[in-house]
Amino acid sequence: MKTTCPYCGVGCGVEVKALDAPVSGDRQHPANFGRLCVKGSALGETLMHDGRLLWPQIDGQRVSIDAALDHVAAGFRRIIDQHGPQAVAFYGSGQLLTEDYYTANKLMKGFIGSANIDTNSRLCMASAVVGYKRAFGADAVPCCYDDLEQADVVVLVGSNAAWAHPVAWQRLVQAKAERPEMQLVVIDPRRTASCDLADVHLALQPGSDSALFAGLLNWLAHHAGIDASMLPHLANVEATLAACEAWDVATVAAACQLSEHDIVAFWQLFAAQPRVLTLWCMGINQSQTGSDNNNAILNAHLLSGKIGRAGCGPFSLTGQPNAMGGREVGGLANQLAAHMGFSAAEVDRVARFWRSDRVAQQPGLTAVYLFNAIERGDVKAVWIMGTNPAVSMPEGNRVAHALAKCELVVVSEVSAHSDTAQFADVLLPAQAWGEKNGTVTNSERRISRQRSFIAPAGEAKADWWLLAQVAQRLGFGAAFAWQHPGEIFAEHAALSGFENRGTRAFDISALATITREQYDQLAPVQWPITAASPNGTARLFADRRFYHADGKARLLPPAIPVKTLMTTDYPLLMNTGRIRDQWHTMTRTGNVPRLMQHYDEPFVALNPLDAAAYGLSHGDVTRVQSALGWCSGRVTLDSGLQRGQIFVPMHWTRQFSGQANVDGLVAASCCPDSAQPALKQTAVRLQLL
Numbered sequence: 127m128k129t130t131c132p133y134c135g136v137g138c139g140v141e142v143k144a145l146d147a148p149v150s151g152d153r154q155h156p157a158n159f160g161r162l163c164v165k166g167s168a169l170g171e172t173l174m175h176d177g178r179l180l181w182p183q184i185d186g187q188r189v190s191i192d193a194a195l196d197h198v199a200a201g202f203r204r205i206i207d208q209h210g211p212q213a214v215a216f217y218g219s220g221q222l223l224t225e226d227y228y229t230a231n232k233l234m235k236g237f238i239g240s241a242n243i244d245t246n247s248r249l250c251m252a253s254a255v256v257g258y259k260r261a262f263g264a265d266a267v268p269c270c271y272d273d274l275e276q277a278d279v280v281v282l283v284g285s286n287a288a289w290a291h292p293v294a295w296q297r298l299v300q301a302k303a304e305r306p307e308m309q310l311v312v313i314d315p316r317r318t319a320s321c322d323l324a325d326v327h328l329a330l331q332p333g334s335d336s337a338l339f340a341g342l343l344n345w346l347a348h349h350a351g352i353d354a355s356m357l358p359h360l361a362n363v364e365a366t367l368a369a370c371e372a373w374d375v376a377t378v379a380a381a382c383q384l385s386e387h388d389i390v391a392f393w394q395l396f397a398a399q400p401r402v403l404t405l406w407c408m409g410i411n412q413s414q415t416g417s418d419n420n421n422a423i424l425n426a427h428l429l430s431g432k433i434g435r436a437g438c439g440p441f442s443l444t445g446q447p448n449a450m451g452g453r454e455v456g457g458l459a460n461q462l463a464a465h466m467g468f469s470a471a472e473v474d475r476v477a478r479f480w481r482s483d484r485v486a487q488q489p490g491l492t493a494v495y496l497f498n499a500i501e502r503g504d505v506k507a508v509w510i511m512g513t514n515p516a517v518s519m520p521e522g523n524r525v526a527h528a529l530a531k532c533e534l535v536v537v538s539e540v541s542a543h544s545d546t547a548q549f550a551d552v553l554l555p556a557q558a559w560g561e562k563n564g565t566v567t568n569s570e571r572r573i574s575r576q577r578s579f580i581a582p583a584g585e586a587k588a589d590w591w592l593l594a595q596v597a598q599r600l601g602f603g604a605a606f607a608w609q610h611p612g613e614i615f616a617e618h619a620a621l622s623g624f625e626n627r628g629t630r631a632f633d634i635s636a637l638a639t640i641t642r643e644q645y646d647q648l649a650p651v652q653w654p655i656t657a658a659s660p661n662g663t664a665r666l667f668a669d670r671r672f673y674h675a676d677g678k679a680r681l682l683p684p685a686i687p688v689k690t691l692m693t694t695d696y697p698l699l700m701n702t703g704r705i706r707d708q709w710h711t712m713t714r715t716g717n718v719p720r721l722m723q724h725y726d727e728p729f730v731a732l733n734p735l736d737a738a739a740y741g742l743s744h745g746d747v748t749r750v751q752s753a754l755g756w757c758s759g760r761v762t763l764d765s766g767l768q769r770g771q772i773f774v775p776m777h778w779t780r781q782f783s784g785q786a787n788v789d790g791l792v793a794a795s796c797c798p799d800s801a802q803p804a805l806k807q808t809a810v811r812l813q814l815l
């Protein structure tokens with residue numbers, strides 16, 4: 127059986143030959159060609175039922191699935207009737223399959239009539255979405271993983287791909303072994319495992335990325351780095367270049383705390399080589415200037431013409447297996463469906479397609495603001511699917527408090543003991559990887575099948591089925607009468623092409639008539655998938671036509687970098703992120719003993735000189751305190767961290783360590799354009815325990 131890994135956005139193909147045999151990489155899958163990382167290769171060990179949520183529960187008591195669904199529908203109906211549709215919300219996950227996401231979005235936005243459906247993808251790629259839409263006119267990633275092998279220069283910004291996207295990294299390692307002349311530039315305040323392969327590491331100040339790329343644009347303009355053939359395809363060039371004039375090398379060096387020599391060397395490399403691929407991740411997106419950081423990167427690729435060709439372009443690496451699929455169906459509160467927004471024409475179009483007169487007319491609450499609304503009592507019912515916001519949201523303690531006072535909390539989950547499950551009035555058992563059946567989309571726009579190969583544990587159900595059952599109980603049955611996820615996928619594909627005429631980047635209308643058998647056999651394929659490109663599309667913008675009405679891409683003026691202010695009380699800057707062998711809040715990977723061998727407990731990494739200054743030694747346990755809370759971890763000395771900066775992994779929660787998650791220390795301040803929280807820069811202090 128061929129299926130897809132449920133962890134990161136590389137989206138590796140997986141083969142399962144027998145239930146008692148280890149899983150292996152799918153040699154035919156174009157994302158990984160047989161490779162798997164340690165998490166992917168341990169997938170077979172996550173299929174056990176230990177800790178699984180096996181039965182529906184109301185207030186902790188086992189009930190029948192019908193009783194649980196009746197209770198959910200009655201609760202949502204009562205609150206909608208009393209307080210209106212804005213008083214209810216869904217909060218989803220990049221772990222959901224596209225068919226689950228489509229159903230949730232259709233129910234909430236199409237029939238309940240509220241756009242209060244957001245997702246943990248808000249914490250991951252919302253800034254990239256804004257960047258792409260502003261630059262290209264559509265949320266469209268131009269590149270593909272094959273570009274890793276074809277680039278002359280790879281620039282890795284705010285990404286420790288060696289740990290967070292290991293198979294993409296393996297491809298890069300092999301490409302560099304075969305072509306040592308390929309240059310790798312890593313731009314990251316921290317010296318990470320990804321720097322081991324780098325020709326250049328620019329250890330800039332946290333939050334100064336946009337200055338580096340604004341300076342690059344200025345450099346390109348003054349050093350023959352503009353591709354003149356791109357200019358007819360670009361808008362807002364002069365104003366953007368004028369705004370970048372201030373970013374000369376001395377100013378950039380001061381903002382980034384880098385040497386002028388190193389900065390110019392990077393800019394010269396970028397300008398000189400025809401095939402430059404820029405990869406980025408959370409260091410760019412999880413920032414108060416996250417959207418502008420994205421546009422600063424896109425500016426440089428557009429002006430220099432390094433886009434739409436093999437081996438070059440701007441390429442965001444999504445964190446989750448289906449963050450892209452969620453974006454495609456409208457899983458974010460500010461999108462309607464099929465990459466459409468909330469203009470009157472788009473609302474009307476979707477309303478006619480769904481045959482509903484209740485379609486939401488305006489964007490809903492995004493993640494941070496959704497939980498704030500629950501805390502205020504404005505949102506009185508929430509259905510949380512496949513995610514753990516009580517610990518993964520910034521100001522997690524506040525989210526937990528909000529859930530504790532919410533009138534109706536429904537949690538559909540795989541894990542019986544997640545930190546968020548403790549707040550559920552109704553627990554619905556969800557199918558896990560290996561049980562569920564549908565599609566996901568990886569970072570390169572490739573749609574792949576996740577296939578079921580084992581029977582569901584206990585009474586676990588598909589998320590789309592649970593949602594459709596509640597939709598039917600709410601009286602919307604005819605619109606949710608699917609019997610199989612393939613029928614949902616076909617409807618989703620039809621909507622992507624409905625009255626489209628090629629005006630939307632996301633178009634998979636060639637799959638709108640897909641049969642059950644074709645869906646079962648569907649091979650990995652990259653969108654757009656249209657009558658003109660029935661086998662998918664590897665790269666976008668080869669024709670230099672973009673999705674703004676005039677066909678031109680837009681340059682945007684740079685952001686002013688935001689500095690986190692340290693105080694004498696909180697003199698250190700804390701960065702958070704993934705480690706190699708764990709996934710999110712560990713509800714799956716934390717149960718696999720061999721995945722605990724890399725790190726088996728929470729740690730606090732800091733520069734040895736800082737440790738000495740605080741009287742800390744390797745192996746001590748230290749408390750990390752911010753203005754909002756504290757957590758603790760084992761001191762790890764790491765000379766790759768600059769003085770004054772520490773790193774704490776995001777994974778450990780009360781469920782696995784008995785202590786608070788690090789996100790409880792982080793303020794819920796967001797990029798104003800994307801509403802993505804800035805999770806990378808928190809002022810803290812340390813204290814020996």
Ligand code: SF4
Binds near residue numbers: 134162163167292
């Ligand atoms: Fe899974 Fe990502 Fe590892 Fe591939 S690289 S096996 S998708 S976790």
